[in-house]
Amino acid sequence: MRRIRRGHVLTAAVAVALCIPASGASTGNSAGTLPTKIGKGEGSLNLIEWAAYSDPSFANKFVRQTGCKIHRKDAGSSNEMVALMRTGGGGGGGQYDLVSASGDASLRLIVGGDVQPVNVNLVPSWKQFLSIFKSPAHNTVKGVHYGVSVQWGPNTLLYNTKKVKPAPTSWSAIYSSKYKGKVTVPNNPIQIADAALYLMKSKPSLGIKDPYELTKSQLDATVSLLKQQRKLVKKYWASATDEINLFKGGDTVIGASWPYQTLQLQAAKSPVKELIPKEGATGWADTWMLAKKAPHPNCAYLWMKYATTPQVEAKQALVFGETPVNPKACSYMDKMQKGSCAKYHLNQPLSYYKQIHFWKTPIADCGNGKKDCMDYNAWQRAWTQVTG
């Protein structure tokens, strides 16, 4: 009885929560609430960011131009970003201005009321964005923008070229016992989607259509695959540095990664390569989102404007190893590093993006009207079961 009642309460709470952005949207759209021009900078800008998202190599110029001094809080995971935004009563707690949220966090921030609508007309580069990044579902709800896209990247398969032979072509490499005890994957519930993507291609009978929309039986099948994988895993990496150390120390030879780690390892002369396997890959797309209680909104808008210009997009892409959402960055990338535009797939046609399944927060309603998909909470529990 208690369980049923709790279930009702939860459903009701989610339903109520889902209504909030709708009402917020109506007020957000009305004239007067959205700023129509960017005022003078407040002299300070507090960011929650992925490491190097305001790297001094390109951010110092911004500080000089605008006088907005940047204070950074690096987050290690999407969940940590959400938690940081919710400290001090939510909305960034009146402390943080912007957060570089990935697609698995952005919708939660919108529904939780932690971010506020943004006037994209104040960000001139927005019109240059690739069409899929102008109003993607993870940062735009009912036509209201809660931030501007900034960069994206795929979750790749990283391997040691000396130890892993022949070179892998499929994600099966991190699920087969060939490299037992030498595998590493991120310690993140969204990693379930990587396994679901693999099953989507290798076991069509499960009927997985979207790796983020899993029914109970599909999630169970994915979890049992991940439980088998656990026996092969040396360590679930918690941060990019963690994985770099694992590969440097020879503790792991293959694993799921970001291009950032690959670049760092290659710069340190480690024999590693990465690829997008034949099944495709999951990917992240990050958004600079404006905190509801942002104390320095003008500096925040100035940063969104600055960070999306082609030159800065190109620089950030090369520092972090990811792909700009502004295709005009292509020529700047090639100028800084020959062939880098093609290397990061910025010159690819839209069809290329079909093989990248961008992170999004799993919710119960996956569009079939039955609300029988497993939500993020269930994913979280399943992930603890796998790794705990």
Added chain:
Amino acid sequence: MRRARLRFSAVFWRRPWFKGLALLTPPVAAFLLIYVGALTVLFISAFWSVDSFTGKLEHIWNIENFRIVFSTTDPTYLRIAGRTIGIAAAVTLTDAVLAFPLAYYMARIARPRTRTLVFVLVLLPLWSSYLVRIYAWRLILSNDGVLNWALGGVGLPHLNIGYTNWAMWIVFSYVWLPFMVLPVYAALERIPDNYLEASGDLGASGFRTFRSIIVPLALPGIVAGSIFTFSLTLGDYVTPLLVGGAGSSFIGNVVYENIGVNANVPFAAAFATVPVIIMAVYLVIARRLGAFEAL
């Protein structure tokens, strides 16, 4: 003015209990407010819940969090608690075995000058940061680390213990060893020499003296040391994070992830009551064994 002061001190003279009250009120109030108060808030919040999608706290009373922690159909959290207690016990045992001969040497064999030197050596690791020492172990135990390099040098096969529960056991045993050596040393030093002589005069062998005189008298010291090693291991989360592998989570890691990462304070609070209960039971047993006299 002077009269008023006199009358004031007269109150304390006439009612001695009043003096005690005035002396104890500030520390007791601080204790209740800061320590017991925080624990109570923690315990109460364990009965609330968090909306999974928005992350907002919901003040609805329920015992769902405890049901998940103690669930036997999904024993994830019981497994984590069991692992934490198991490794804490193994570390305590290891430290007791390692510390006893060292403490015995320091207390009963070494000359004063050597004793000081050994003391410094035991305490030396505490001068450097705990994190630095754990990172050092990471370098030692990793696949291409010092240990495997040394093993390879003498023709032995590689040991694959980096990022495993074995690694955690070694690192914990190393980090907490000084906390076991000191109380055992204190207990051994207190044993009067004439007890041992009397035992010998009565015809007891060296082993018999050790078993019937030294160990029982040193036991309170060992138990006192075990309070440190056990509770410090029980509450740690940094070592599992840095040297643990897949499936090395401790209670502390789950608490940390639920507060710092998932913002689910109620569940973290529910799970955090588990070590509180374990330590309460442990301290009651330790008291029975006389550990508090040896501190």
